[in-house]
Amino acid sequence: MVAVLPLLAAASALLSVTGCVQSSLGAGLLARFRRTERRPVVLGNPPPVTVLKPLYGSEPLLEEALESFCTQDYPQMQILFGVRDADDPAIAIVRRLQERHPHLDMELVVDPALHGLNRKISNLMNILPRARHEILVISDSDIHVRPDYLQHIVSALHQPNTGLVTTLYAGLPASGSLVQMLAACQINTTFCPASCSPAILGGRTVWAPPWRCAARRWMR
Numbered sequence: 001m002v003a004v005l006p007l008l009a010a011a012s013a014l015l016s017v018t019g020c021v022q023s024s025l026g027a028g029l030l031a032r033f034r035r036t037e038r039r040p041v042v043l044g045n046p047p048p049v050t051v052l053k054p055l056y057g058s059e060p061l062l063e064e065a066l067e068s069f070c071t072q073d074y075p076q077m078q079i080l081f082g083v084r085d086a087d088d089p090a091i092a093i094v095r096r097l098q099e100r101h102p103h104l105d106m107e108l109v110v111d112p113a114l115h116g117l118n119r120k121i122s123n124l125m126n127i128l129p130r131a132r133h134e135i136l137v138i139s140d141s142d143i144h145v146r147p148d149y150l151q152h153i154v155s156a157l158h159q160p161n162t163g164l165v166t167t168l169y170a171g172l173p174a175s176g177s178l179v180q181m182l183a184a185c186q187i188n189t190t191f192c193p194a195s196c197s198p199a200i201l202g203g204r205t206v207w208a209p210p211w212r213c214a215a216r217r218w219m220r
Helices: 005-036 062-070 090-099 119-130 149-157 178-200
Strands: 047-054 077-083 105-110 135-138 169-171 206-214
Touching: 005 178, 047 062, 047 119, 047 149, 062 077, 062 090, 077 090, 077 119, 090 105, 105 119, 149 206, 169 178
Parallel strands: 047 077, 047 135, 077 105, 169 206
Antiparallel strands: none
């Protein structure tokens, strides 16, 4: 028993050091990303885009998140909201957005059809046939963006040999609950550094600027 204790102590110390090194490397990756972040190329005639928004229920800050897409500084866009149930609480929020922004091309699709086990993917498949533009932007319901979000996305997509663009996002707890704070912490300390690593390790990656995601659900 006496001989085991030093081994346990050494293993614990090694794990602690490894965790510190991982955290330091992750912070360095994010700092490097921020330093090398580029402004988007100004497009003379930005192509139209369709934003796909699968929805499920009324979540904290949902209306604010969806509103941020309705106030994009972009000349031509279509926003498609999708729900599975006709009594989904998110419908009322979409209706309010349509009333506040009557000039926008917004449509709500209610379709309970299932395509496999993943209901979010089924939701996307149900609203995809209504898309009228070639460029598609798929965004979760809890993403908050700045008015120039679509300009960044489209500008990055128009760089040579680029067929897909994604963005980093930071997790912000929608409330002070421990679960939501832990979920936001996981996004910021694990997901973001891991997403930066391919560019550092030799992969060819074109980045668009980071956005914010409110960590509102621990599990859906």
